[in-house]
Amino acid sequence: MSAPLLELQAVSHVYPDGSKGLNGCTLTLHRGRRYALLGANGAGKTTVLQHLNGLLRPTTGTLRYNGQAFDYSRKGLTALRTRVGLVFQNPDRQLFSALVEEDVSFGPLNLGLHEYEVRHRVKAALDAVGLLAHARRAVHQLSFGQKKRVCIAGVLAMEPHVLLLDEPMAGLDAPMQAELTALLDRLAQQGVTVLLSTHDIDFALRWADDIHVMAEGRCMASGPAQQLAAQTDVLRAAGQKPPAALALHAELVALGVLPQGPAPRSVDALLATLRALNPSGVSTA
Numbered sequence: 166m167s168a169p170l171l172e173l174q175a176v177s178h179v180y181p182d183g184s185k186g187l188n189g190c191t192l193t194l195h196r197g198r199r200y201a202l203l204g205a206n207g208a209g210k211t212t213v214l215q216h217l218n219g220l221l222r223p224t225t226g227t228l229r230y231n232g233q234a235f236d237y238s239r240k241g242l243t244a245l246r247t248r249v250g251l252v253f254q255n256p257d258r259q260l261f262s263a264l265v266e267e268d269v270s271f272g273p274l275n276l277g278l279h280e281y282e283v284r285h286r287v288k289a290a291l292d293a294v295g296l297l298a299h300a301r302r303a304v305h306q307l308s309f310g311q312k313k314r315v316c317i318a319g320v321l322a323m324e325p326h327v328l329l330l331d332e333p334m335a336g337l338d339a340p341m342q343a344e345l346t347a348l349l350d351r352l353a354q355q356g357v358t359v360l361l362s363t364h365d366i367d368f369a370l371r372w373a374d375d376i377h378v379m380a381e382g383r384c385m386a387s388g389p390a391q392q393l394a395a396q397t398d399v400l401r402a403a404g405q406k407p408p409a410a411l412a413l414h415a416e417l418v419a420l421g422v423l424p425q426g427p428a429p430r431s432v433d434a435l436l437a438t439l440r441a442l443n444p445s446g447v448s449t450a
Contacts, residue, residue, distance in 0.1 A: 168232065169193040170358055171217060171249065171327055173384075176226030178212055186212040189226070190384040192377045194327065199353045200360040201369035201390070204379035205404045210362035211254070213379070214329045217360070218251040247276065250320030254331040256312035265291070265307070265315055266300040272323045290318040293348060310341045317348070328352060330361040334368065346372060370394040370408045371431040378403050391430060410435050 171194040178186040187209050194200060194217075202210050215221040216228060219235060219242045228235045230245060253259045262268035266287055273283040291297040294314040299307070304315065313333065320328060328349075334342050349359050349372075363369055369376050369390065376393045378386045380403040386393060393399070394408050406412075414428035414435055423442070429435040 167195055169229075170196045170231060172227075172229040173213065173216060174227045174229070176216060176223040176228065178216065178221060178382075179224045185382055186221075187216070187223070188382040190379075190382070192384050192387055194358050194360055196326070196358055197353055197356045198358055199349065199372060199374045200358070201373035201376045202360060202362040202379060203364070203366060203369045203376050203403070203405065204362075205364055207381075208379040208403070209382040210379055211331055212382070213384075214251060214331050214360070214362060217327075217329055218249050219245045220251070247272075247323050248325055249327040250323055250325035250329065252313075252316045252320055252328070252330045252333060254333075254335060256309070256316045259316045259319070260304050260312060263303060264300075265296065265302050265304060268304060268315055269318045269322050272319060276323070286322040286324065287318075290322040293321055293351075294318045295344065310337050313337070314345075317345075321352075325357065327358045327360070330359070332363060333361050334363065334365070366394065366400065366405050366408050367410070367431070370410065378405075380404060391427070395428070 173190055173192050176187055176190045180186055190209070190213060192213070202213060204210050212221065216223060219237065222237055230248065235241070235245060260268050262271060269287045269290055270283050273286050278286070287300070288297065291300055294317050296311065296314055296318060299311065304312065307315065313336070317330075317333075330349075333345060337345065349361070353359050373390045375388060376390050377384060378393065378399055385403055386396065386399045394411060397407050400407060410430060410432050411428045413432065414423065417423040417435075417439075418425055423438070429438055
């Protein structure tokens with residue numbers, strides 16, 4: 166595998182009130198990979214994302230982008246945030262312009278880009294999230310899911326190398342989740358590194374290439390999604406149940422319904438395997 170694009174090395178963070186947000190956390194991100202940052206509420210996921218984007222500075226430890234330690238000067242942070250974009254969980258914390266296209270154009274305009282280049286980026290970003298027809302709409306008229314997509318468009322207009330998303334599926338219905346997942350897959354195929362936080366282990370297994378597991382401010386384990394999702398001791402320590410697909414697969418293997426072998430990554434894939442074994446629909450019992 167290539168050298169890491171973004172690294173968090175033994176990072177701890179203590180807030181002004183003395184509470185500890187991170188405790189010696191280490192993780193690495195590689196170009197074009199899809200990562201799930203998995204943990205319960207309060208595990209420290211948001212704190213990690215805010216460190217990776219330079220919004221927070223570690224009490225101890227080091228962060229590196231492309232092998233270089235973060236530069237926390239104003240110029241250094243501006244450069245970092247053109248490459249590492251962050252989408253907040255609550256879109257109302259990120260949107261501040263009256264019109265959709267105004268909000269999406271804010272970042273590129275602040276880079277000093279030519280007006281033509283700004284218009285091109287805004288159009289491409291809104292098209293990518295399916296909101297091009299809403300460019301002139303007032304932000305306050307949008308639904309929660311549409312606001313989230315405007316936030317993503319605003320980050321995409323900066324043409325980042327890394328996209329960080331804090332619980333992006335929260336508050337979205339199933340069709341909107343599917344649309345967002347497809348968008349993130351396309352970005353990864355184009356070489357963008359995608360890291361999203363989630364407490365949903367079934368989604369993490371189904372979507373991610375790799376999973377980073379967090380609990381109580383600690384980065385407990387990292388690895389390929391299917392391997393890590395099978396480590397029940399790690400998941401239990403992080404307050405997670407085994408993924409439904411893996412638990413059901415193990416049960417069916419124990420009953421002799423399925424042969425030994427790798428478990429599917431989703432319940433839908435498991436059901437497809439069962440249908441393929443028994444296309445007539447007759448009970449396998």
